[in-house]
Amino acid sequence: MSDDTPASATGKDRAAWFALLDSWGAERQGHTAIARHLVETHGVSGGHAQSVSVGYEQERGLRELGQSSGGDRQVxxxxxxxxxxxxxxxxxxxxxxxxxxxxxxxxxxxxxxxxxx
Incomplete structure (x- = not known):
């Protein structure tokens, strides 16, 4: 996810979203809760909430590139x-x-x- 992707669609760049998620305690919440929080609390569309959530999880070491939220990989x-x-x-x-x-x-x-x- 590039820095421009969330900013152009949501008005916040990656750093801003990640800081907001950190302050909410997202590292302890899990993927579904993070995405739901972005949609319900911040009005982010579902697709962009997924993108921000996955980017956050990868940046914080909670998920590797290509890994699903369940920890597996699919081919x-x-x-x-x-x-x-x-x-x-x-x-x-x-x-x-x-x-x-x-x-x-x-x-x-x-x-x-x-x-x-």
């Missing part, structure tokens, strides 16, 4: 296949077909939007 991957979209959807939704296309992977198929998987 994503993609693969391009030469097939129609409906065939790809069917193959990924059906475990037996999916194993034929991608035999070595473990998958967690979950919803990403209304009516899609």
């Amino acid at each position: 994503g991957t993609s693969r391009t296949v030469n097939a129609p979209a409906d065939r790809c959807t069917a193959a990924l939704a059906d475990e037996e077909l999916r194993r034929r296309w991608l035999p070595d992977g473990e998958f967690d198929v979950r919803p990403v939007g209304p009516g899609s998987r």
Whole structure:
């Protein structure tokens, strides 16, 4: 997060937000409480509250770069296949077909939007 990101969107730069969070005792609060505090007490939008919260946690050594609030790290991957979209959807939704296309992977198929998987 650059110094300009929060300032242009919230009227405060990183140093100002971090000082405010320090005075509130944010180091002992946890990510969800920090973000909620920024939204409810200071009127920061949800996305900017997340950005300021994560930046604060990284700056204070509470979270490493790339680490989730739960302490884990996640990795994503993609693969391009030469097939129609409906065939790809069917193959990924059906475990037996999916194993034929991608035999070595473990998958967690979950919803990403209304009516899609």
